Amino acid sequence: MSVDLAGRLVVVTGASSGIGRAFVEASAQPDARFVLLARRRGLLDEVAATVHARGGEALVQPVDLRDIDAAHAAAIASLEIVGTPDIVFANAGISIARSVAATIERPDSITRSVGANFTGPAAHALPLLAAMAERGSGHLIGSSTTNARLTIPGWGPYVSSKAGWDAWLRTVAVELAPSGVATTILAFPLVATPMSAPTLAGRRSMSAEEAAGWVTRAIRLRPTRIAPPWLPLAEVLHAAAPTAVSRMIGRFSMRRSQP
Template sequence: MSAPTLMDRWSSPRRNSDPDRLRTAVSERAILVTGASYGLGEATALKLGAAGARVILAARSSEKLDSVVETITAAGGTARAYRLDLTDLDATSETAARMLEDHGAPDMVINNAGMSIRRSLSLQYNRPQDFERTMAVNYLGPVRLLLELVPAMQRAGGGHLINVSTIGVRIPPGPRWGAYQASKGAFDTWLRSVEAELTAEGIDLTSIYMALIRTRMSAPTPIMSRLPGLDPDQAADVVAAALIGRPRRLAPLWVRPAEVTGVVAESLVSALYARSFRRSADSASAGAREVSL
């Protein structure tokens, strides 16, 4: 494993690509990965399968999930897929019940499924579904899933919950991300609110505040291609670090200074955002495009 550079330490949450340490942490453990059909979820599932975990994959894309399962099992790993549409809350509960019946309580849950929208408010006046769907996928659905899984984890003696969040809930929120940031912030706030209750019951929590990951979710926004970011496999190494070390928080080093700046220079940050908004435009895909996993 090559040593991370100073820039790597500054721009990315802590990563770990040591397969032996990951195997020690996850071998024979039942680990649920939501949003496992593409991007970070797929890369994480493959990494866990290679490390000897019993991987439970969930996402809306059944055909793609089956392909990921085939890749894991062909390499000698163990995996099973479940179709999960987090916008259907009753179906989410039913899917969780099937998982528990098939596998028992998961040892670890990686809440990775998400929906991203970058769209100006002026384009959303007639699109209340932007807010309803992002809230369902990024907040209400994951909560419903955990309401089913957590009691079983408590009865089994504990476990580990990892939430793949975004730096956007830590730094001053920017324009065009209102629906997305509000939904991610809602789940982040809920998880921090119940953290003491869960840890008292033996369940560890890790919140990963990711910056840009280059996936199909970011692809429709051209500006994203010009920003520094991680590929899915690098981002999966961040999840590996969370599984190995079980820290409470993982975030790039610059997030804390940005949080402080947002408080002490709120007016300046707001003015800079307003200027940036006036000088930029929505992407061509903003008229209709949204991606969920």
């Protein structure tokens, strides 16, 4: 599904790799403007070159979102340089799988996850949301996970940070809809990207290009959430019997610890 972005400004975090990069590379077109944010400048420059080659414009922002002040400053800078976005694809994130026992030795697993997946992205999104609400139009699309509202043994740092992010996005959706700002949560299942490479192990997954298709669907249809068809039932069963369902999920989840 393609989308017409001519004349529109799209902010993409996590644009250097995986889903964010696949989305920009699939949707770059004449007169489309992008703000590309991630930490690795060299990769962002490659993506920007693709945007330029297709007749668009790109502002590259090498920023570590775990630095709240830098995240906020990057949003303010992009507003000053290129203006209020039409679409913000808040997609950057990291994945740390670690058991509770292993987290005792590595409590930074939680702070790193929350910084990259929730507090940093929120600090970055807030000035952009304020500008879109003031204008009376805009669209925030947030990358979440099927696991954000489920219990996944062995994945405490990742799932808890995504749960906070997912809940915050739901709050934004309700509060800002009257201002003309739509919010879409993308509850991705396993997607074959550098992030998931350590846990793919032959399991069924979407491609990054298919995941990018969810982003274009979100832009066209502006739904509150895009998720696999099985997720609502899983969430109802989990709410009814959380311990039994999370044990079952645990049997299907890779619980290896990561650095």
